[in-house]
Amino acid sequence: MDPNKKIENNQETQELIDAYLLGKLDTAALANFNERMKIYPDFRVMVEEQRLLFKSIEEHNLKNSLDEYHEEILEDPKKNWQSQGWLAIAASFLILIGVVSWAIFNNGNSPEKVFAANFKPDPGLPTTMGTSSEYEFYYGMVNYKRKEYAEAISRWEPIYGANPENDTLVYFLGVANLANGNPRQAEKYLQMANKKTKSVFYEDTKYYLALSLLKENKIQEAIEALTNSSSSANISLLQQIKDL
Numbered sequence: 001m002d003p004n005k006k007i008e009n010n011q012e013t014q015e016l017i018d019a020y021l022l023g024k025l026d027t028a029a030l031a032n033f034n035e036r037m038k039i040y041p042d043f044r045v046m047v048e049e050q051r052l053l054f055k056s057i058e059e060h061n062l063k064n065s066l067d068e069y070h071e072e073i074l075e076d077p078k079k080n081w082q083s084q085g086w087l088a089i090a091a092s093f094l095i096l097i098g099v100v101s102w103a104i105f106n107n108g109n110s111p112e113k114v115f116a117a118n119f120k121p122d123p124g125l126p127t128t129m130g131t132s133s134e135y136e137f138y139y140g141m142v143n144y145k146r147k148e149y150a151e152a153i154s155r156w157e158p159i160y161g162a163n164p165e166n167d168t169l170v171y172f173l174g175v176a177n178l179a180n181g182n183p184r185q186a187e188k189y190l191q192m193a194n195k196k197t198k199s200v201f202y203e204d205t206k207y208y209l210a211l212s213l214l215k216e217n218k219i220q221e222a223i224e225a226l227t228n229s230s231s232s233a234n235i236s237l238l239q240q241i242k243d244l
Contacts, residue, residue: 203230
């Protein structure tokens with residue numbers, strides 16, 4: 001290795017550093033990587049910057065106890081974040097929040113109170129970086145988890161413009177807009193996501209769509225959005241809206 005060689009911070013280098021930080025390098029590749037860090041100071045800087053980014057992401061993943069529990073499930077390599085088990089656990093949390101809050105707010109109900117009792121943003125996806133083409137989405141996810149919803153939306157909207165059929169992107173744009181206090185824009189995205197019946201987010205989409213409609217005082221439309229849903233959280237929310 002030439003110590004005077006300039007290490008380019010390109011996609012190949014970033015993917016190599018990601019693999020190192022995630023413990024995916026084999027013995028030979030790891031030895032080569034460590035040797036490279038000894039020889040090239042600029043390469044060590046790149047590694048440290050990426051390590052700090054990963055650390056920052058993990059700190060924000062553990063921001064509160066509910067998100068922490070979700071993240072432990074999501075980041076367990078033996079469990080796929082798209083699995084039915086994950087969805088069942090997520091639904092259990094949602095219905096627990098709904099039932100407890102419903103008891104608190106039962107007197108003098110209103111759409112605003114039902115919304116406040118039931119709305120909690122989706123905890124988001126694991127933010128381990130992939131290829132460079134995914135960086136902008138995952139940086140947006142970091143913003144989202146930090147509750148920097150406007151920043152997340154600004155990162156995601158250009159990606160949506162290039163790939164409007166991405167159900168994950170459309171779903172999170174809807175939830176982010178709802179969390180950012182823009183139910184009309186949230187409804188637009190969630191209505192699109194609601195057409196993707198095979199999406200892993202389908203039942204969650206109905207939940208947040210109903211809340212966006214409720215926020216706009218569209219009671220009957222919110223009821224229709226939840227009708228025939230099989231999710232326990234959605235059934236609970238539907239009953240609360242019907243009781244208004």
